[in-house]
Every structure is written in structure tokens, then in C-alpha cells.
Amino acid sequence: MTTYAESGVNIAAGDAASKNAYKFAKQTFAGRANMIGAPVIQDGGFSGLLDMGNFYLTQCCDTVGTKITIAEKIKKFDGLGQDLLCMVADDAICSGAETVSITNTFETTAIEPSEISAMMESLSKACQEQKVVIPGGEIAEVGDMTNGTGWGADAVGVVQKDRVITGENIAAGQKIVGLKGRAFRCNGLSLARRICANNFGPDWETVEYQDGKTWGEVLLTPSKIFQRAILEAVIGTFDGEKKYDVHGIVHVTGGGIPGNLPRIFNDQTLGAKLDNLHAPHDALKKLKELGNVADEEAYRTWNSGTAMMLIVDEADAQNIADALNAYDQEIQAQIVGEINTTGKIELISQYTHNTLTFETE
Numbered sequence: 001m002t003t004y005a006e007s008g009v010n011i012a013a014g015d016a017a018s019k020n021a022y023k024f025a026k027q028t029f030a031g032r033a034n035m036i037g038a039p040v041i042q043d044g045g046f047s048g049l050l051d052m053g054n055f056y057l058t059q060c061c062d063t064v065g066t067k068i069t070i071a072e073k074i075k076k077f078d079g080l081g082q083d084l085l086c087m088v089a090d091d092a093i094c095s096g097a098e099t100v101s102i103t104n105t106f107e108t109t110a111i112e113p114s115e116i117s118a119m120m121e122s123l124s125k126a127c128q129e130q131k132v133v134i135p136g137g138e139i140a141e142v143g144d145m146t147n148g149t150g151w152g153a154d155a156v157g158v159v160q161k162d163r164v165i166t167g168e169n170i171a172a173g174q175k176i177v178g179l180k181g182r183a184f185r186c187n188g189l190s191l192a193r194r195i196c197a198n199n200f201g202p203d204w205e206t207v208e209y210q211d212g213k214t215w216g217e218v219l220l221t222p223s224k225i226f227q228r229a230i231l232e233a234v235i236g237t238f239d240g241e242k243k244y245d246v247h248g249i250v251h252v253t254g255g256g257i258p259g260n261l262p263r264i265f266n267d268q269t270l271g272a273k274l275d276n277l278h279a280p281h282d283a284l285k286k287l288k289e290l291g292n293v294a295d296e297e298a299y300r301t302w303n304s305g306t307a308m309m310l311i312v313d314e315a316d317a318q319n320i321a322d323a324l325n326a327y328d329q330e331i332q333a334q335i336v337g338e339i340n341t342t343g344k345i346e347l348i349s350q351y352t353h354n355t356l357t358f359e360t361e
Helices: 013-028 069-074 080-094 113-130 189-201 215-219 227-235 257-266 280-290 296-299 312-328
Strands: 036-041 049-053 056-064 098-108 133-141 148-160 175-180 206-212 246-251 271-274 308-311 332-342 344-349 356-357
Touching: 056 080, 069 080, 069 148, 069 189, 069 215, 080 098, 080 113, 080 148, 080 227, 080 246, 098 113, 113 133, 113 227, 175 271, 175 312, 189 215, 189 280, 206 215, 215 280, 227 246, 227 308, 227 312, 246 257, 257 296, 257 308, 257 344, 280 344, 296 356, 308 312, 308 332, 312 332
Parallel strands: 098 133, 271 344
Antiparallel strands: 036 049, 049 056, 056 148, 098 148, 175 308, 175 332, 246 308, 271 332, 344 356
């Protein structure tokens, strides 16, 4: 069986490093207590909140990860900007925040102006669609310090104080609305690349997947950004009227559903039963088969079809799913499960229909 660890990603080490980094970051909080920009402690959150008096400002950062190495191999960069914005904007919306701006940083072995231009054009297009501005950025040529190019972004968002989503009101009986993702987004690509290389050789990116599309092209499928749809169809924009109550939002990124859903639980007794998840993309199913990847490994590595989840009141759940589907014909939203008090995540695998159980700790 092929695992994420065999692909060079040590999840345990990453989690430990993140916990240590957050410990040192929290040591800076006291210095701004009772001042503008005082931090709001939100352990497990997808972004950091700062108290700006009448509202909260949120900040978060991320990268496109190893997806960019595929783009470099086949010289196709036109969707990476959408991926980059997605990684940060869909993190910010988890606290109810509307992303207003992002800055971005390139670190590259050697500057290729045409490639940078293609990526920035795609980022600009995505930002215009999402009503986000790009006030600045950095392009650093670092020689042999890196191999290829890395691309990351920092997002700034705003949220009204009475609309911030913290997870503190999550309770048993509430429904979970899931939004279907396009293939891989930017997580689990190292495992996907490893499987492709093992099966198709060093030039796997140019091997046909199906219908004239190569494996490189299908792994580069741009991420669907949900923040604008959630703002306008569900929770309301910063300047607009509030619509529905949402108790928690989960961006299914690194760690998959079992690694991200428990992050927003306010009580260790909380759990969830997910018996109607979206089906994985066909390419994900094929890679799971080619790599003989276990169900548990697949759900801990990839979003496996469900890219975002909203925890809402039972009475609102179907209306919220309908509102999202009506807002954008490319969105597929449905009720995927329910919150309970088992202290576990139980899900029906959409790969094999087996029942999987994950601890929430």
C-alpha cells in the first residue's frame, strides 16, 4: 500500500511543528492586550483574529504546495492563481470573514518572466471574480536554495463581531452541509505524484489519463473557490444583511476530513456521522486503485470529494444547500451528515462504502 509518509510527507512531524510554532506565536499576544489589533485566541481555527474595535480582522497564509512542480513540468500555469486564492480565502471564510486582500511571494531558483506573468494573470483573474485586491507581493530569486519555484500568499479579511464563527455553538443534532470539490485542490499532491511516478515513470505528467487529457492536466484541475458563494448566499457579506446562522465551517485541506472537522469542535465529546459524503473525483478513485491506498489513508490525505463543510441548524440545512446550488451552477451542495456526541468521526467511504471510524483527539 502506498502512503503519504512514503511520499515524503510526515504528518505527525508537521502537526508537532505546527503546535510548537503556535506556542511561540501565542507568546506575542500579551504585547497587544487592550490595544488595537489585540489577538483573539481561537485554538484550532483556520485563521487568526485581531480585534480592530468595531470589527475583527483575520489573517492567514498558505501555498500551492507541490502542485506548482506539475505546472513547471508541463508548462501550464493558468489555474494556479485560483488555487492560491482558494487556499487562503476558503480558510478565512471559516471564521465568517470576507477576504479583502492578499499579498503573494515567489521564491524561485531562476526568474522566468513568462511563467511569473502567467501565474499572476491567473491570480488577478481569480481575485477579480472574488472581489479581492492584490496590494503587493515579492519575487525572490534564491538560486540553489530551492529547486524550482514556491508560491505562497497571505490573506487579510474582515468580519463583524456579532457574525464571527467560532464553533462554540456546535451541538448534537445539527446538520453538516458539504460542498463538492474539484479533484485535489492543493493537498495530497505528493501522494498523487508518487503513485503516478510508480505506475507511469518519470514523465507521468504527459501520460494520457482519459479523453485526451494527461495526468498532469487532471492533477492541475483548478480549485473551486467557495468564499464568495458562502458570503453572498449563506452568511451575508461584511456590509450586507445577515442571512443564516452557521455554527462552524471546515475547509478540508491537509489531514482530510478526520484532521479538519474536529478542529472546530468546542467539546471533546462531539463527533459526527457522515453517511452521505460527495463521491471522489474519478481520478482520485483511479489513483487510490493504482496505489493500493487504504480508505483511511485516502480520507486523511485527500478531501475525497467533499472540500468544505458547514455546520448548521437542522431547520436551515436544506435551504442552505439549495441556496448554494442556486447561487452557482458549478456548486454541488448537499447534507452529508450530522453532529453527535460520540467523540468520533464515523463516515461511509465513498470509495468502498465501508464504514470508517476516526478519533477526534
